[in-house]
Amino acid sequence: MNRRDFMRTGTFAAMAGVPVNTRTGPINVRPATADAIRVGVIGCGGRGTGATVQALSTSQDVKLVAMADAFGDRVEDSYANITSLERDDWMGGDGDLNARIDVPPERRFSGFDAYKQVLPHVDVVILTTPPAFRPIHFEAAVEAGKHIFMEKPVATDAPGIRRVLAAAARAKDKNLNVVVGLQRHYQTVYKEWVDRIHAGMIGDVVLGRVYWNSAGVWVREREAGQTEMEYQMRNWYYFNWLCGDHIVEQHIHNIDVGNWVMGGHPVRAQGQGGRLVRRGKEHGEIFDHHFVEFEYEGGGRVLSQCRHMPETANRVSEGFHGSNGTAPKPGMILSNTGATLFEHDDADDPNPYQVEHDELFATVAAGKYAHADAELGATATMTAIMGRMATYSGQMIEWEQALESDLQLVPSTFGWDVTPPVTPDADGYYAIPHPGVSRAF
Amino acid sequence: MIRGLVWRGARRSGLLLTTIAITMAVAVPGSRAAVQALGPGEVRVEKIPGTEIEFSMAFMPAATVRVGSSIEESGRDEDEGPQRQVQLAPFWMGVHEVTHDEYEIFRFRGLDDHVAGSSDFEFDADGVSRPTPPYEDPAHGLGREGHPAVGMTRRAALYYARWLSEKTGRLYRLPTEAEWEYACRAGAEAPFGFGADSAAAGDYGWVSGNSDGVHHPVGSLQPNAWGLADMHGNVAEWVLDTYAADAYAGLPEDTAALGPVAGDPPRGRGLVRGGGYDDPPVRCADRLPELAAWKRRDPQIPKSPWWNTDSPHVGFRLARPHATLTLPEIHAYWDELLGPS
Numbered sequence: 001m002n003r004r005d006f007m008r009t010g011t012f013a014a015m016a017g018v019p020v021n022t023r024t025g026p027i028n029v030r031p032a033t034a035d036a037i038r039v040g041v042i043g044c045g046g047r048g049t050g051a052t053v054q055a056l057s058t059s060q061d062v063k064l065v066a067m068a069d070a071f072g073d074r075v076e077d078s079y080a081n082i083t084s085l086e087r088d089d090w091m092g093g094d095g096d097l098n099a100r101i102d103v104p105p106e107r108r109f110s111g112f113d114a115y116k117q118v119l120p121h122v123d124v125v126i127l128t129t130p131p132a133f134r135p136i137h138f139e140a141a142v143e144a145g146k147h148i149f150m151e152k153p154v155a156t157d158a159p160g161i162r163r164v165l166a167a168a169a170r171a172k173d174k175n176l177n178v179v180v181g182l183q184r185h186y187q188t189v190y191k192e193w194v195d196r197i198h199a200g201m202i203g204d205v206v207l208g209r210v211y212w213n214s215a216g217v218w219v220r221e222r223e224a225g226q227t228e229m230e231y232q233m234r235n236w237y238y239f240n241w242l243c244g245d246h247i248v249e250q251h252i253h254n255i256d257v258g259n260w261v262m263g264g265h266p267v268r269a270q271g272q273g274g275r276l277v278r279r280g281k282e283h284g285e286i287f288d289h290h291f292v293e294f295e296y297e298g299g300g301r302v303l304s305q306c307r308h309m310p311e312t313a314n315r316v317s318e319g320f321h322g323s324n325g326t327a328p329k330p331g332m333i334l335s336n337t338g339a340t341l342f343e344h345d346d347a348d349d350p351n352p353y354q355v356e357h358d359e360l361f362a363t364v365a366a367g368k369y370a371h372a373d374a375e376l377g378a379t380a381t382m383t384a385i386m387g388r389m390a391t392y393s394g395q396m397i398e399w400e401q402a403l404e405s406d407l408q409l410v411p412s413t414f415g416w417d418v419t420p421p422v423t424p425d426a427d428g429y430y431a432i433p434h435p436g437v438s439r440a441f
Numbered sequence: 442m443i444r445g446l447v448w449r450g451a452r453r454s455g456l457l458l459t460t461i462a463i464t465m466a467v468a469v470p471g472s473r474a475a476v477q478a479l480g481p482g483e484v485r486v487e488k489i490p491g492t493e494i495e496f497s498m499a500f501m502p503a504a505t506v507r508v509g510s511s512i513e514e515s516g517r518d519e520d521e522g523p524q525r526q527v528q529l530a531p532f533w534m535g536v537h538e539v540t541h542d543e544y545e546i547f548r549f550r551g552l553d554d555h556v557a558g559s560s561d562f563e564f565d566a567d568g569v570s571r572p573t574p575p576y577e578d579p580a581h582g583l584g585r586e587g588h589p590a591v592g593m594t595r596r597a598a599l600y601y602a603r604w605l606s607e608k609t610g611r612l613y614r615l616p617t618e619a620e621w622e623y624a625c626r627a628g629a630e631a632p633f634g635f636g637a638d639s640a641a642a643g644d645y646g647w648v649s650g651n652s653d654g655v656h657h658p659v660g661s662l663q664p665n666a667w668g669l670a671d672m673h674g675n676v677a678e679w680v681l682d683t684y685a686a687d688a689y690a691g692l693p694e695d696t697a698a699l700g701p702v703a704g705d706p707p708r709g710r711g712l713v714r715g716g717g718y719d720d721p722p723v724r725c726a727d728r729l730p731e732l733a734a735w736k737r738r739d740p741q742i743p744k745s746p747w748w749n750t751d752s753p754h755v756g757f758r759l760a761r762p763h764a765t766l767t768l769p770e771i772h773a774y775w776d777e778l779l780g781p782s
Contacts, residue, residue, distance in 0.1 A: 046741030053742050081742055183740075214578050250576075310549050313585065314578035351737040 036100075037364055040066035040122035042115045042137055043129030044078035047151060051126050051181070053082060054354050055149070056100045060361040063100055066107040066121040068114035070129070070233055075108045112414040119144040124364060130236040131244055131381075132156050132410045135163040138374070142167045145174060147364050149357065151181040153252050153381040154374070156244035158405040158441075161382045168374035175369035179360045180377030182256050186359065187352035189331040189344050190257065196342050197261055201333050203324025205261060208302035210254035211315040212246075216308035219282045232420050238284025239430075241409035241421050245286040247273075247391070248384040251306035255387065256380035257318045257330075258294060258302035265379050266294035266302070266386065268398050273391030275432055277309045285422060285430040292387040304387060394435030405441045479763075481628060482667035484536060490564070490608045491554045494542055498533035498761055499668045505529070505697045506623045507630070509689050510726035514632055520686040521726045526697040527619040534616060534624045535758035537589075537659035537670050538678060539601065541580075544590030547604050548572050564608050570782065571604075572597055572747035576740075581753040587658035589676045589756040595711035595731065596779075597747045598679045598757040603775045603782070605759070612771045615681040616760035618688075618728065621714045625673075625725040627666035632724045634665035634672050642722035646674025652718035656754070676756035677717040677729060683709035684730040717754030 039062055041052045048069075056062055064082070069075045083098055109117040115137050119125065127137045127150035134154045141148050148171070155161045171178050184190040197205060220235040236242040243249045259265055271292030278288040289307040296302070305315075320327040325335045331344035363370045386402040389395075411421050424430050433440060483500040509524040510517045546552050553566045572593070579592025593601070598615060605613045616624065631637045635645050643651040645663050652674070660670040682688070692698045711731045716723025723729070738750040749755070766774070775782065 046743070049742035050740045050744075078742075085742070181740075215574055217574050217576060310551070311545060313582070314580060315582040316578050317582065347734070353738060353740045 036061045036063035037124055037361060038063055038065045038122045039124050039126065040064070040068070040118040041078075041126040041128065042068045042118055043127060043133075043151075044069040044074045045128065048126065048128030049078040049081055050353070051128050051149060051151070051357070052078070053085065053097065054357040055124070055126060055361065056082075056097045057354065058358050058361040060365040062361060063102055065102050066109070066118040067103050068109040068118045070110065070112055070114070072108075072110035075110055079103060079108060115140060119146060122146060124149065124361070127151065130233075130242045131249065132160075132236075132242045135160040135167075135410075138164055139167045142171045142174065142176060145176065147177040147360070148374075149179045149181070149360055150374075150377070152256075152377055153244055153248050153384065154180065154377045155381055156241060156248060156385070157407060157409040158382070158385065158403055159408045160410060161378050161385065161403065164374060164378045164381075168372070168378060171374060172372055177360055177363050177369060177371040178374040179356050179371045180373035181353075181356065182253065182373070182377060182380060183352035183356055184253060184257055185260070185373070185376070186355040187346075188349040189346040192344050193327065193330050193333070193342070194257075194260055196333055197320060197322070197327055198263075201325060201341055202320065202322025202327055204300075205320050205322045206300055207321040208258045208261060208300075208318065209320075210251075210258045210302060210304050210318045211306070212251040212254050213305055213307040213313065213315045214250075215310040215312075215314070216278060216288070217246075217250075221282060227416050228423060229414075229416050229418055229420050232284075232422075235282065235284065238282065238286050239420070239422060240285055241411065243286065244381075244385065245290075245388050246308055247287075247290045247292075247304075247306050247388050248381065251290070251304065251387075252380055252384040254306075254316070254318050255294075255302075255304055255384050256376075258304065259380060259383055261318075261320055261327075262296045262300055262302060264297060265383050265399060266296050268396055269294045269383075269386050269390045269402075270396045271304075271387060271390040272394065272435065274435075281424065281428040281430075285432055287391065287433070290387060290391045292390055294383070294387070389441035392433035392435065392438055392440035395441075397441060402441055407439065407441055479531075482669075484668060485533070487609070489543060489546055489605070492546055492552075494546065496539070496543055496759070497536040498759070499536050500763070501529075501532050501534050501620070501624055501667065503529060503531040504623060504628075506619065506626075508619050508622055508726070510632065510724065514724070514726070516632075516724060518727065520688075520728050523689055523694075525689050525692040525694070527692070528697045529620060529623060531763035532616075532620060533761040533763060534620070534667075534669060535760065536664070536668055538676055538756045538758045539590050539598075540659055541585045541588050541590045544593070544601060547601050568782065569604050569607065570600055572600075573745065575745060575748040577738075577750060579748040579750065579753065583655050583753055584658070588656055589659055589671075591656065591676055591753050591756045592749055593755075593757075594736075594745070594747060594749055595679045599681075599779060600747075601757075602759060603779060606771050606775065607782075610768060610771070611761060612766050612774060613759045613761050614774075615679055615757060618680050618682045618712070618714065620760055621678070621680050622725050624667065624669055625665070625715065627669065629666065632726070633722065634669075634725060635663075639722040642673055646671055646716075646722065647718045648674040648716065648722050649719055650721070654719060656718045672715050672725075673722055674716055674720070675718055676754055677713035677720070677723075678715050679711055679755065679757040680714055681760075682712065684712040684728065686730075713755055719754050 037060055039055050041048050044067055056064055067075050083101055124147045125141045127134055131153040138150060154164045217237055222231050232239045269292050273287040273290035275287050288309055292304040294302040317329050319329055327333045331346060333342035335341050360371060382403055386397050389402055390397045422430055479500045481502050484497050486495050486497050488495050505526055505528045507524050508527050510521040602613045625634050627634050635641050642648050647657050656675050664670040665672055713729045735749040735752040736744050739745055
């Protein structure tokens with residue numbers, strides 16, 4: 001049955017009548033007779049647009065009603081891409097999405113405060129700006145009583161993490177579903193694999209290895225007429241207050257798998273990193289490589305590598321070693337003698353980026369409360385930030401020390417003419433973290 | 442002499458390209474005198490200008506060939522028929538799949554040292570459309586030096602050929618389906634380039650039975666009778682055409698069609714030939730359409746036009762028409778296929 005048949009035959013209405021759970025506390029429940037689930041997106045880049053399309057591609061009755069971005073052109077580009085999306089049959093599409101899109105110009109918002117204007121219009125909000133703004137947007141969305149999909153990372157500094165953790169607790173009290181885009185948790189090959197490791201298939205896990213070694217990502221060049229704030233907002237990947245460095249923005253996925261397998265966050269971390277290849281003005285202040293040793297309760301270690309260097313060996317993966325075997329890569333478990341104990345072919349598995357939206361919207365449509373990912377997202381983000389604190393400072397960092405750090409990277413006021421927290425020198429270069437000297441936590 | 446568009450009237454989705462340049466790039470020349478000195482499989486070693494990186498092309502003589510498979514062929518799919526005659530102009534076929542080493546020169550501007558004016562014509566390395574950085578590693582961490590380049594879209598493979606055409610002043614493109622199949626059979630008519638029995642596949646190609654689940658350096662097994670390596674296995678290879686299940690049905694029945702046809706603009710659904718390291722041995726006639734699953738994990742909209750998230754088993758090899766084209770003709774060919782550069 002395709003989506004239209006699904007809706008036409010009334011299955012949706014029957015499904016929406018499923019009784020709510022019996023959790024205590026205020027229940028945020030949609031009545032069974034409710035109209036379409038209204039969705040808004042805050043952060044209309046490539047990922048925000050992708051997440052929006054995934055939300056609109058679920059089998060629930062979903063309608064996109066509001067969009068926001070700091071930049072008006074990003075909102076318009078995103079709207080144009082969604083409304084004109086070519087969804088050829090062979091791409092698995094289901095015709096165009098236009099029947100599910102109702103975002104007239106008066107509900108397309110831009111500017112630093114645009115997020116506030118989206119919230120009154122929606123039941124579910126997608127938070128996909130650069131991570132600097134996630135704590136602010138997440139707090140506001142919880143305050144407004146919205147169900148939430150938010151991308152990782154959920155902050156770039158420890159004060160931001162603490163705001164997210166506090167708001168996560170309030171979201172629980174309000175029974176607000178929160179899904180975080182750490183999609184490996186919604187990916188069959190990882191779930192099956194980690195379940196077996198947790199069940200003891202390799203014995204006690206003593207060591208993990210996690211990697212995001214790649215060539216690096218996009219750069220947006222400075223353009224004439226931009227204020228420093230606008231330039232940094234466009235080229236956000238290379239500024240720590242916005243991005244958190246690639247160890248946070250990207251490698252979080254693998255670091256999170258380390259936490260997942262080890263059963264919690266690390267107790268301390270030490271490591272090293274620097275900037276060898278990617279040293280241009282346009283590369284802001286972030287490192288191009290980090291290596292971190294995370295130590296967990298009980299002494300287990302996870303070794304983490306991330307690198308952004310063209311023409312070097314690529315690896316984006318995780319592996320674990322136990323007292324009784326190894327789990328060399330996702331979907332594979334070997335005995336100590338090398339015999340295959342478990343192997344999962346993921347070729348026909350569902351797309352985890354779609355699954356996370358399918359599950360969120362099915363839960364919301366059913367009036368249920370089943371997703372509370374915010375704490376997981378905050379813990380994974382904090383772990384990656386702790387790694388960055390270790391590589392930037394060259395010091396041993398304890399978890400509490402990291403989490404309680406009052407080093408705030410994100411400014412308190414925003415505006416196109418506001419001076420950002422870091423500025424270039426006379427030659428256009430930004431100060432680079434200096435292990436042993438810089439304050440990093 | 443230009444014989445006009447090939448596979449005329451074929452019921453294919455999308456546009457047929459109709460310019461003179463396209464036609465010339467695939468047409469059968471009026472005189473074959475110039476090519477008589479060349480034997481099938483004769484190799485020319487070429488260098489990517491501005492680098493020390495070499496690649497080899499093997500000569501494929503003009504022929505009228507039958508495309509598709511007979512209904513008796515074991516494992517045959519419906520889209521391999523009906524069999525049709527196609528007339529092919531002489532061309533050169535890549536001896537190997539395009540390697541990581543070759544593709545990296547295109548991918549990274551910093552490696553592309555070719556200087557404008559250093560050859561007989563202008564090449565502007567800064568004016569080239571190159572792949573944007575992927576968010577994940579499309580090669581899934583598999584081998585690099587000497588291994589095939591993988592994970593690129595069909596469009597990206599076409600842009601590589603355009604880039605190489607610009608650098609060399611010769612038209613490099615993807616082989617058409619008919620050219621690929623002809624080159625795979627190497628003048629014979631068996632289901633595999635090495636005969637009828639798939640049991641021999643492991644001597645000629647890295648397939649699921651011998652690959653250990655990864656691709657290997659190009660040319661590390663036996664080539665076919667015309668010297669082409671890895672036509673079965675290692676990585677599946679993009680061809681110029683877009684996919685239509687009934688493509689052959691649209692070809693004339695009683696006269697040899699002039700081949701090949703040029704592909705649709707790059708947004709159409711492509712196809713690959715030859716199978717990869719994780720496939721069982723794939724017959725010469727097998728047509729494997731592009732799968733949505735290859736891009737499904739790309740979390741962005743628009744999805745990357747350059748990279749697939751999940752096709753580390755797909756690469757490509759080059760073809761080059763034997764007929765000499767002028768630079769304006771080469772430019773017209775690419776402008777028509779991909780839009781102005």
